Structure formats: C-alpha cells, structure tokens
Amino acid sequence: MEVFAISGYEEVGRNMTCIEVGGERIIIDMGIRVDRILIHEDIDISKLSKEDLMKKEIIPDDSYIHSAKAIIISHGHLDHYGAVPFLAEKYNAPIISLPFTLELCRRERVRNDLYKIDYGDIIQIGRNVSVEFVYVTHSIPQTAIVVLHTSEGKIVYACDFKFDDTPTLGSKPDYDRLKEIGREGVKLLIVETTRIEEFGRCPSERIIYYMLENIVDKLGDRGIIFTTFSSHIERIKNLIEIINKKQLDREILILGRSMERYISAAIDSGILNIPENVHVYGKPEQIVEILKEVKRKKDKYILIVTGHQGEKDAILTRIANGKLPYKIEPGDEVYFLAGTIPNPLNIAQKYALETKLRMQGARIFKDIHVSGHAYREDHRDLLRMLNPEYIIPCHGDLKMISSYVELAEEEGYRLNKDIFILRNNQGKRIE
Ligand SMILES: [Zn+2]
Numbered sequence: 439m440e441v442f443a444i445s446g447y448e449e450v451g452r453n454m455t456c457i458e459v460g461g462e463r464i465i466i467d468m469g470i471r472v473d474r475i476l477i478h479e480d481i482d483i484s485k486l487s488k489e490d491l492m493k494k495e496i497i498p499d500d501s502y503i504h505s506a507k508a509i510i511i512s513h514g515h516l517d518h519y520g521a522v523p524f525l526a527e528k529y530n531a532p533i534i535s536l537p538f539t540l541e542l543c544r545r546e547r548v549r550n551d552l553y554k555i556d557y558g559d560i561i562q563i564g565r566n567v568s569v570e571f572v573y574v575t576h577s578i579p580q581t582a583i584v585v586l587h588t589s590e591g592k593i594v595y596a597c598d599f600k601f602d603d604t605p606t607l608g609s610k611p612d613y614d615r616l617k618e619i620g621r622e623g624v625k626l627l628i629v630e631t632t633r634i635e636e637f638g639r640c641p642s643e644r645i646i647y648y649m650l651e652n653i654v655d656k657l658g659d660r661g662i663i664f665t666t667f668s669s670h671i672e673r674i675k676n677l678i679e680i681i682n683k684k685q686l687d688r689e690i691l692i693l694g695r696s697m698e699r700y701i702s703a704a705i706d707s708g709i710l711n712i713p714e715n716v717h718v719y720g721k722p723e724q725i726v727e728i729l730k731e732v733k734r735k736k737d738k739y740i741l742i743v744t745g746h747q748g749e750k751d752a753i754l755t756r757i758a759n760g761k762l763p764y765k766i767e768p769g770d771e772v773y774f775l776a777g778t779i780p781n782p783l784n785i786a787q788k789y790a791l792e793t794k795l796r797m798q799g800a801r802i803f804k805d806i807h808v809s810g811h812a813y814r815e816d817h818r819d820l821l822r823m824l825n826p827e828y829i830i831p832c833h834g835d836l837k838m839i840s841s842y843v844e845l846a847e848e849e850g851y852r853l854n855k856d857i858f859i860l861r862n863n864q865g866k867r868i869e
Pocket residue numbers: 513515518576598
C-alpha cells in the first residue's frame with residue numbers, strides 16, 4: 439500500500455490524503471485552509487480559479503493525482519470537506535459520508551454522486567478496499583474514525599476526534615469497536631495532532647453545558663448576544679435548550695450565512711429540532727430587516743451570531759463596526775462560546791473586535807470553550823486500543839507532528855522505522 443500525503447501534513451487545515459492499494463486509489467478528506475483566506479484579505483474564494491486557490495495554499499494541490507475510486511469525507515468541518523466543490527469533480531467518483539456531511543456537500547456546487555454510509559456499515563469500494571465508519575465524538579455531529587479494510591491490512595484514519603465520555607448530543611465513542619479493530623490488527627494509523635501538546639485528556643462538552651446554565655441564570659435585561667462556531671450544533675442545541683428551560687420571554691434569533699447552512703443541514707439530517715421561538719436567518723437582507731425590528735425591543739430577543747474570531751464579514755464584527763441596524767449600548771452582554779484560534783492575524787482581529795465592543799459599553803464574557811480535539815493522553819489511549827504496526831501523524835505543523843512522535847516513542851515506536859513524518863506531497867510505501 440502507498441500513502442500520498444497531499445496536504446494537511448505541514449499545517450492545521452486543508453486535509454487530504456490518498457491511499458493506493460493494489461492499483462486502486464481512495465481519497466480521504468478534501469479540506470480548505472481557513473487562515474490562508476484571512477491573509478489574502480478581501481478575496482471571495484468562490485471567484486478564484488482552482489489554480490489560484492492552490493497557489494495561495496487555500497486548497498490542496500492534488501494536480502498529480504488523476505483518479506480515485508471514491509472520496510471519503512470524515513466529517514463536516516471546512517478543513518475536511520471545504521475543497522470538495524473545487525476538487526471533487528475531476529475524479530468522477532462518489533463522495534461517501536454520513537448524512538449530515540452529505541447535506542453540507544449538497545449545499546455546495548457538487549456534481550459527484552453522494553453515497554450515504556451509516557456507522558457500522560462496511561461498504562466495498564473496488565476490488566481491494568472496503569470502508570467502515572466508527573462512531574466518535576468531536577465538535578461537530580457525525581464524525582467518524584474511518585477504517586479501510588484492505589487486502590494488505592487495515593488502515594485507520596483518526597482525523598479529527600475527541601474522546602468525550604459524557605457528551606450532550608449522541609453517545610460516547612464506540613470504544614468496543616475500536617478495541618476489536620485493534621485486536622484484529624491494524625497495519626497503519628493516520629492520526630491528527632492538533633492538540634497533542636495539551637497534557638491530560640480533553641474536557642467534556644458537558645462542562646460547557648454547566649457553564650451555560652450558570653450564564654443563562656445570570657443574564658441581564660438588556661441586549662444579549664452569543665457567538666460560537668456555526669458547526670458546533672451540540673453547543674447551539676444546548677444553549678437553546680437551557681434558555682428555553684428558564685422560560686425567558688425572549689425569541690432566539692440565529693443569524694449568519696454559515697449558521698443558516700449548518701443549522702439547516704442539521705435539521706434536514708434529523709440531528710436537530712428547533713422550537714417555535716427560534717428563527718434562523720442567513721441572507722443579508724433578511725438579517726438587516728430583522729435587526730431593525732430587534733433594535734426597538736432588544737430585551738425581547740437573544741441573538742446567536744457568527745463572528746467569534748472577529749471575521750471581517752461576520753455578523754458580530756459588522757455590528758461592532760456599525761454596519762448593521764443593531765447598536766451595542768452600555769450594559770449589553772456579549773458571550774464568546776469559543777477560544778481565540780492562535781494565529782497572529784486572528785488574535786489581532788479578535789482584539790480589535792473586543793475593544794470596539796467594550797468601547798461601546800458591552801460586558802464581555804469570553805473563552806467559554808472546550809476543544810473538540812484529543813489531548814496527549816487521549817492519543818495514548820487510542821494508540822493502546824489500536825496497537826498499529828505503523829503510524830503517520832497528520833493535521834498539524836512540524837512541532838505538533840514531532841510532539842506526536844515523542845508520544846509514540848514513549849509507546850515503543852521508532853522514528854523512520856515504524857512512525858514516519860511525511861511532508862505535503864510526499865508518498866510513503868508501507869510493506
Ligand atoms: Zn474537525
């Protein structure tokens with residue numbers, strides 16, 4: 439078998455891997471790199487050509503791969519599926535994923551056949567490979583650890599995952615199946631490394647549930663704005679549930695284009711039900727109209743909006759910049775249900791956003807967040823469950839990937855003998 443590290447092996451973002459077994463190729467994930475979009479300010483990626491996007495390192499450069507039997511998408515984060523509209527078509531191959539992720543693909547300009555898989559199904563792809571999705575938790579619903587059963591052994595692709603034993607949506611990870619796969623024998627583990635430098639285990643989303651209960655107990659009587667990841671359906675669901683449990687006399691408005699996309703995909707795939715007092719608006723003109731209404735009686739609404747990182751066109755940023763009818767006034771409360779993604783550009787634009795909000799009189803509550811990624815000891819647990827023969831770490835910069843190598847060495851692996859560091863566009867033959 440041969441592994442082509444197309445991209446995501448030198449960065450956090452634009453994940454794409456190609457596996458070849460017996461002359462047949464399978465692609466796993468096709469993501470974009472979000473921080474590259476921020477650097478090239480004022481670009482609309484839908485207006486750029488595929489070649490430009492590759493040159494700017496926003497999408498993977500897969501120009502040397504010409505065919506594939508299938509494109510497997512592990513989950514619906516942009517760094518795993520966002521390049522599908524640009525790259526998938528040339529392969530003339532089906533996209534295989536879980537229903538929620540397929541709903542997201544359906545909202546893009548995707549011409550490939552969409553093939554639904556459920557957890558536990560094993561689907562044959564070509565002569566030499568079949569694929570299985572194993573249930574795992576993450577910060578977006580319907581994430582899978584992807585297992586390729588091949589004629590040359592099993593390949594496990596764990597990118598991304600978190601081990602949350604007390605999740606607030608869905609059940610805990612399918613450890614039984616992971617252990618069983620480990621006992622059957624794993625040839626190769628391809629594994630994310632985004633949070634490998636954090637010691638211990640990643641805290642449960644339930645912690646945020648309790649924090650939200652405290653927050654909602656103490657909400658003021660002025661304007662209230664929450665902002666979080668549009669894809670974090672679990673957290674948005676909890677927030678709505680907790681607000682409604684308190685029976686506050688307020689309508690809940692969910693605003694922003696990506697909010698509308700993820701929420702509608704979650705509703706259409708049966709993951710989320712929204713109560714009658716919740717309204718979702720994605721189109722700019724709708725948002726302007728409803729905010730004119732809200733402006734007159736702020737105490738009758740709670741807003742859940744995009745813009746937790748201070749992104750230029752997001753709702754919260756536009757409110758802070760005076761570009762929307764809603765004005766921040768002294769005593770209004772703004773809750774960031776997110777951390778700051780630690781790259782310098784992001785830190786700067788988030789700082790600018792917070793400063794503007796504060797100058798207008800808002801009370802700011804921030805860093806209400808737990809990660810969706812495995813920490814160091816979660817990674818050790820996965821390794822011990824699977825006991826793979828070979829490992830290729832991915833989805834991290836060189837520092838994160840090296841840190842994973844250290845962990846694997848503690849577990850008895852040796853660099854360049856059974857754990858390999860690949861750079862983007864490198865291939866590795868596994869005997
Ligand atoms: Zn993810």
